[in-house]
Amino acid sequence: MTVDGKIKVCPHCDSSELRRLTRDARKSRTHGEKDRYYCQDCQKYCHDPVRREPYRKDRGAHVGLSRRLIEADPDDVGGIHDG
Numbered sequence: 300m301t302v303d304g305k306i307k308v309c310p311h312c313d314s315s316e317l318r319r320l321t322r323d324a325r326k327s328r329t330h331g332e333k334d335r336y337y338c339q340d341c342q343k344y345c346h347d348p349v350r351r352e353p354y355r356k357d358r359g360a361h362v363g364l365s366r367r368l369i370e371a372d373p374d375d376v377g378g379i380h381d382g
């Protein structure tokens with residue numbers, strides 16, 4: 300989650316299941332290397348993830364969708380506004 304509320308997602312499959320691969324922070328800064336990300340959904344690597352507003356489906360998308368819908372908590376939508 301970033302300051303403006305946007306999340307980083309995979310440019311290949313639009314998944315939010317990205318993991319930043321941090322190697323040596325100091326080394327990275329010295330050489331100006333970009334962070335590398337690994338997508339757990341499509342198993343691809345990328346340097347420039349897409350930044351977008353988070354979708355509701357981004358949360359627990361892999362954990363039984365139908366059950367998630369039944370257990371949907373009204374308070375969960377707080378903070379997300381259209382426009």
Ligand SMILES: [Zn+2]
Pocket residue numbers: 309310311312313314338339340341342343
């Ligand atoms: Zn992906």
